[in-house]
Amino acid sequence: MSDCAPLVSPYPFQSRRFGEQLFIGGVLPISPEGTLRGAGDIEAQTHAVFRNLHVALKSAGLEMSDLVRLNTYYVFEGYESDATLYWEKMTRVRLQYLPNPGPAATAVRVRGMGRSGALIQLEAEAFAAPAAQRQRIMPSKSWDWSIPVPLSQGWKIGSQVWVGGQVSADMAGKAVSIGDLPGQTHNVLEHIRHVLLDAGAGFADLTQLKVCYLHDGDAHAAEQRLQEIMKVIRDICGETLPPVTAFGISLLYEGLLLEIDATAHVGLASKALQTRASNRNWAAEHQVLRTGSHIQIAGLSARYKALEPACEDVVNQLALKLEAVGSSPTALAHLHVFIAGDEANDAPEHAMSLFAAALKQLCGESLPPFTVVRVNGLPRGVPLQVDAVAVDLVKQLQP
Template identity: 70%
Template structure:
């Protein structure tokens, strides 16, 4: 396959997963329901595709010398385009298959409904983080004051290992998994942040220890309303968590429970200095605050977007910006552990995947870091592309 504009061959086929092990940490990205030659498995069948992605995740972990019980974080991106009244039924069908693979206790998890992936017809995609650390050195976080899922699952609200804390996706729901504060965006945001606060407290952390926030906000097709919704959410986050905000990624989606307006997950580092860097006037100005934050060897880069004309140019410019931010805290592209690639452009899925992969090759060489590409309803400022990253750099900052 080649790009008609440049005639340069585009990479193919799509891989079933990519992983990178950096010390005790393993990052797995782009886990798709495809076989070794990139052929889709189980067309139009969410159960068959869910089996396929979890088998691919097991294979990735095994290649890194780990297993499912070593997971501390799991993000699931799924595609549902049917009647809204059946969205929860679809999620539960998918989750009943996931239950066959989840360890008990399971990882901190986030499941987000998206428009698509980089593979046409793929209904589900995973990305995960695991630790080669004995179970006794990890702390499961299940606050007494928390929401619950609509069906019993062994997932966790959070985990702590060493100084690191992972907070699963938090929503404005009650102990029965029912959405609360319907129609009240500030109220839902405060509920979500209160859930995050309790996970942090049980892990011995607080808001000032946050190193990353990922904000999923309702985008139902109205760009202007979605943008206003995001800014109102960020206003409540600033008031509640204090400024400057840690690195933030934000993207518009359809949410699972009817009436939900947002979902947030997070990471934190306890008792570790946080060198920070901001990029004045950059990142399309959709959020003020820290663009890259280093806590020991762990580096979080906020979602980066640019005002480029065309998707190919956006891929190149956003990666250049991301690398510049890594260098600002003493690292480089070789430290990249995983990237989230959020696409709101109209490019065909295969072309978006191929163009980003080629840009990443130009940035990182042949040894590509794992990345997870999903198509979302919208991005802040109407950007066609947003990329965030986590990196691990052993050398002192």
């Protein structure tokens, strides 16, 4: 099927195109032969991942200006007071590659990747659409970054909306509502609301929420923090939430307690699968949400502590969710794979290979793009959580 064929890509990234939409995952600072570039040097590694991203886009006949979403995962283990300076150092390299205007972006600090020594990893989404069909969203009531960047708060193409990572910050990139978790959550949701409003959408049009919450090593405190965040989200967005993925990290600006990005579809009827009784991701009722040809699957949590059975368990759950909305593994466009715990941190390559092996049992040799990230913690202390987006063009075209 030509509209849904995986692109032949070198090892530093994986990509898959569905019509005009391209999904790119697992962009690492490595050579096509698998050699790590720029060991210990965030600037060298940032150059490497953006060069690989450019190759991925070019392989699909697209350009950097076609990007609508860019997620950057990076590692920083220094003093907290130096975290913003580190981000700025990394971002000054990113500015050499980012178009103007740039994509809606989320950059989060994580424990590591699925590759030892990797300090940065990208995953992205691009859309081949003329400039006249692309709406950049920069609400007047918003926050700004600590240094000038061409990034966007959101993009809209057709009915699709991408909302970049929103934080409780001011126009100078400084955290606000310090120490006030409900206040910060309210501020973040207000930023998302204004992006949606400018796109002609509202909270009811959300198809996905990704919640990054502060996890500083105290698992109980982190769990309480997430529960409080989700309570505010429910109070503001309504009880029936879209698919939600939540993971614990160290945040960029000092004083930040959370960051949220989102996607939405405007004005399309959706088919949602509600699984209240068996919901493993307690954050949302909707584990699967189908909107036209697009399918969002919430963060599916493993029910086993050891990684090998955890990977098999989550992949089996994924297959059931796709089947429940009349789709199949061939529609998978990208998976986020969040892992936590000593087993993954001690042997990240082995953890990534375990997930790839489990996914191969579902998808065969043609694996969809997936991005493996090691985080500080996951809801309820699980070792693995996976979310997914799928695009089912065949089902969409059927009468």
